[in-house]
Amino acid sequence: MADGRIADSMNVLAASVLAAALSTGAIDSWVKANRQAVLDELTALLSIPNVASDTANIERNAELLQKMLQLRGAKTSLLRVEGAPPAVFGEITTPGATRTLVFYAHYDGQPVVASDWATDPWKPVIRDDHIYARSASDDKGPIVAMLAAIDALRASRIPLKSNLKFFLEGEEEAGSPHLRQILEKHAALLDGDLWIFGDGPVHQSRRMQVYYGVRGVTGMELTIYGPSRALHSGHYGNWAPNPAALLANALASMRDSDGRILIAGFDDDVRPLTEREKGAIAAVPAVDEDLRRELALGGSEAGNAPIAERINRPAMNIRGIRAGAVGSQASNAIPTSATASVDFRLVPGQTPARVREKVERHLRSLGYHLTSSEPTVEERRSHPRVARLQWDEGYPAARTSMDLPIARSAVAAIGGDIIELPTLGGSLPIYIFEEVLHAPLIGVPIVNHDNSQHAANENLRLQNLWDGIRVYAALLAGME
């Protein structure tokens, strides 16, 4: 207790020093003087391809991240389980600190369709004050910002106030299939008082935000079968079932044009929002009109309902459809199969297993015989409608209480006019951290919302990088 009191008064002192330093712009000055060094480090990291299945390059990413952590004096190790990309662990012990923050980000990225990119996804380029590369925002940018925050504090002689651990995952974009196993195996090492998630974007108004939860996600690939060989659409058109038409009808029966999910009972498991959560959502600034303008949209779903409200509901998204051919490649033929890739965004109360159950019941109600692998000729012959479903593992949503003292302390340290979101639209495997480590968790994202994450031409707005360094510095040195 006595030690605690001394530490407390030291903390108050440190906090005053920090407040002064930040207010006089020490961190900003450091950033201004060190931009090129920060960009060089980010560029080196972005230059290594990072799709989770690309083992050789994933290992190169992990190797470089370890070196980057070691440069800041962190003790590092690679947390490995069989058949998974390693998680990169790092630990910086702060003398006198009584609290441990654990910083989470992932270093793997979504697959790319290189032909859709203006430049090579793994040859970062700076254009119009943005840096373009896969994972520039999601999540390599935040990792570099956190390390730069440490450099900036040290250069400004502002002491860190918490112990700091890093947990950098290597397969988040592949659905984190080994995350639970890694956390369970290394639970002691990963012990901490608050997890800080660097993943996700700031608010569309460009104001900083913290989030207390995320939507869960599950996905499926739905393939509907037609004739075993492509047929002339004249000789067989409106006799042979057309799988593209069947798929369009199946998808339309699951989700209407306005985003409403029509699958029976889909919303039954949804846990209602608390009054405090509803209040936070209502306080989120309306950016819808600007967003629609920016995205060349004449309207958004559900009669232009606010985005903050919409992302607190479940969603069904069609990622892609492939059937036959279009354009100059199109021929007058009935295709043999049609495939849709779909993801579902889940809110607290829903689970991937229950979603799967409801989707399968729905498809069966349309007359589909369902298989999980390529159906045999005999299966196709003996059922008028045959569909193959391949499910991602997926994971449920999670939502931390908005009232936790340590969370409120973090929000206070960041300062400014922060938006608080009960649930971020995107998905992270937060539920596993809750289940395995029982640690509270908040998200402190720094990257721009318009970063084309998961798509072609992903980018990070440089101003967000500079601001992010200041935000993370405030967390490391300013929390009461």
Add this chain to the structure above:
Amino acid sequence: MADGRIADSMNVLAASVLAAALSTGAIDSWVKANRQAVLDELTALLSIPNVASDTANIERNAELLQKMLQLRGAKTSLLRVEGAPPAVFGEITTPGATRTLVFYAHYDGQPVVASDWATDPWKPVIRDDHIYARSASDDKGPIVAMLAAIDALRASRIPLKSNLKFFLEGEEEAGSPHLRQILEKHAALLDGDLWIFGDGPVHQSRRMQVYYGVRGVTGMELTIYGPSRALHSGHYGNWAPNPAALLANALASMRDSDGRILIAGFDDDVRPLTEREKGAIAAVPAVDEDLRRELALGGSEAGNAPIAERINRPAMNIRGIRAGAVGSQASNAIPTSATASVDFRLVPGQTPARVREKVERHLRSLGYHLTSSEPTVEERRSHPRVARLQWDEGYPAARTSMDLPIARSAVAAIGGDIIELPTLGGSLPIYIFEEVLHAPLIGVPIVNHDNSQHAANENLRLQNLWDGIRVYAALLAGME
């Protein structure tokens, strides 16, 4: 008249000689002895790529076809109009003949997706008694069969009984945009008593068939727009309109899972079938069960209604859909647009212009602002739903009377247990021949129904080629 009588008795004599020759198998014997030569000629023709837009190769096809016709003593010419592949014309005058048959086939082929083919589409290979190549069946096979029929008759000393003209089109698979112009320009040259169409397949029972009409066709490319850049499906999923979901809903609103067209008034223009036509349709042997088995289908549209009945109705076929990505390329993103390629098969009474009018009215009723070119950002911003429609020219259906004496004479000459179809499912620009040349027209197809025409691995069953030579020989030498 006297001449006519002499000619008539000579014809009767010739017919008897022919009947004897055919019954003793002279044509079959010739075929047996000359298979390799026929295949060599077909292989050479199939080896030249023949997509209508590939001008250099189209000209090479036309050149070779002229040579092939000249080898049979035909006077040939290339019928040209500005900007179109030439039609190849040939004429063989038969001394004493009072009747002129005009043989129609097209030498261009559908575009290919080479990666879907087991072998190169333009390097013909023989496998399991089929020859595989683009246009093996549609229509280069019938052209070679007709020429071989002339060779076989001459080698067997059986005289041709009609004058014979050839009209070989070079842009049928591109929708025959210049056909009318070519026919109008060369109407005198193309004068004839009966047009014989070599396009299309024999019946699925493998029995020979003649057809009196074809469905018309028109097609469209429908692109529906979403956000101007791909968006993370978590952060924006069920706020931003998903163009793939909009497209699925639009298509499903136009055509249900059972092939029923739901566009208001679509069937209003359909000319009803006559009692005789209904009778012919009812007499078509039921092949549906075998077909479903062959195609690994557990059912066909409209509650397993007979195919002969179904192809006498209009159809809406989805040729292909492209949106976002599927499989390992799929990412959790809302795509920026979604495109479907659609063809409509029309029956007598319908026109492409009226179909277009009804489809556009339907899409407008769903709230779509329609454009014919890429919409501007301002258009996208000012309309909640924006779709681009690109229409093919298309053409209406046509149907010749089943009672014409010259048609009955042709059917009698072919002999055997012939199926008569009022309308073939596929489409040909027959209406132009009717309108411009006022000549009766019947289809005498010879190729196998299971030829994967318009798709990958198009093929011609060799037995159909041999049988086709005999059928065409009977037409040339046996018509009363």
